[in-house]
Amino acid sequence: MEGTPLTDLHTLQPDRTVAVRELFGIDSSMQVQAFSQRDEHVPEVDEAYRFNRDVTLAILAGFTRNRRVMVQGLHGTGKSTHVEQVAARLNWPCVRINLDGHISRLDLVGRDAVVLREGQQVTEFQEGIVPWALQRPVALIFDEYDAGRPDVMFVIQRVLERDGRFTLLDQNRVITPHPSFRLFATANTVGLGNLNGLYHGAQRLNHAQIDRWNIVATLNYLSADEEAAIVAARVPSLAGEAHRATLQAMVAVAGLTRRGFAAGDLSTLMSPRTVITWAENLEIFGDPALAFRLSFVNKCDEAERGVVAEYFQRCFDRELDVAA
Numbered sequence: 001m002e003g004t005p006l007t008d009l010h011t012l013q014p015d016r017t018v019a020v021r022e023l024f025g026i027d028s029s030m031q032v033q034a035f036s037q038r039d040e041h042v043p044e045v046d047e048a049y050r051f052n053r054d055v056t057l058a059i060l061a062g063f064t065r066n067r068r069v070m071v072q073g074l075h076g077t078g079k080s081t082h083v084e085q086v087a088a089r090l091n092w093p094c095v096r097i098n099l100d101g102h103i104s105r106l107d108l109v110g111r112d113a114v115v116l117r118e119g120q121q122v123t124e125f126q127e128g129i130v131p132w133a134l135q136r137p138v139a140l141i142f143d144e145y146d147a148g149r150p151d152v153m154f155v156i157q158r159v160l161e162r163d164g165r166f167t168l169l170d171q172n173r174v175i176t177p178h179p180s181f182r183l184f185a186t187a188n189t190v191g192l193g194n195l196n197g198l199y200h201g202a203q204r205l206n207h208a209q210i211d212r213w214n215i216v217a218t219l220n221y222l223s224a225d226e227e228a229a230i231v232a233a234r235v236p237s238l239a240g241e242a243h244r245a246t247l248q249a250m251v252a253v254a255g256l257t258r259r260g261f262a263a264g265d266l267s268t269l270m271s272p273r274t275v276i277t278w279a280e281n282l283e284i285f286g287d288p289a290l291a292f293r294l295s296f297v298n299k300c301d302e303a304e305r306g307v308v309a310e311y312f313q314r315c316f317d318r319e320l321d322v323a324a
């Protein structure tokens, strides 16, 4: 962060109390703890972020009362950014790890590495991200929790145990968490297909794991008005009265794809992230139809483009040439 001196992270602690109503503009008399100093690990504030009341309160309970909070929901609904944006406003240092794919147990726990000490090569243990974070006032966010590999989930399970103490077996060392260490996770969990319970085989989390999370908040799609407000906040040039009808039509198309998906007519759906991308592309191309084709239609199976064109026609009252 420009101008801010690097802080000694270990020594920081929440040193002030703030009113949730003021900080997040949501209706609640809750008071929460915050830091006055901004460490370099505190995420940037996104002024355009709009907080969902219930999810915000759940995340705040996580920070203030040290609850383990998991945020579940369909893709692109704002789960990952929600935790970060709460942290940004509390000045709470934060580290996000994406569990899909390449993260291994050693990345989390640590490994022996060869280093140079006074001209000598020596083997030294280098802490992984979990012991590093545990000893600091840091919120550790496990993103895509339901995509974690079994060896990785096993490590996380140890951190989730009641007192949260963590043993570095090879090191013969037990780490006691910093009093301001926090743990969050985000997951799609219900899986894309589970909008109406159609696809029961979608990824499920092991119950012994789920059990260890104290609070599970759900962030699914928002009301059409709320979604339009988010898009307008993200793409301010579309915020005016002149564009209200366009934005509403865009959100309505997205709503139809979600319903079409649930009914089995479509195999993809538009997430709020897709709607934001469409709005950004509309700003570039000036034509909702062209921007729509480039942002979504071309990602759809060819056999389904006719259905999508019909949704567009219904909401915009003009044809969409999908062959173009």
Ligand SMILES: Nc1ncnc2c1ncn2[C@@H]1O[C@H](COP(=O)(O)OP(=O)(O)OP(=O)(O)O)[C@@H](O)[C@H]1O
Pocket: 048, 049, 050, 051, 052, 073, 074, 075, 076, 077, 078, 079, 080, 081, 082, 186, 188, 230, 233, 234, 272, 273, 276
């Ligand atoms: N409430 C909101 N206010 C402003 N922007 C939002 C909001 N919700 C989502 N967005 C924007 O939508 C995009 C997707 O958000 P994010 O990546 O957090 O979603 P996600 O739920 O974690 O998705 P995934 O399940 O794919 O990981 C981001 O660009 C984010 O800034």
Ligand SMILES: [Mg+2]
Pocket: 079, 080, 081, 143, 144, 186
């Ligand atoms: Mg995410």
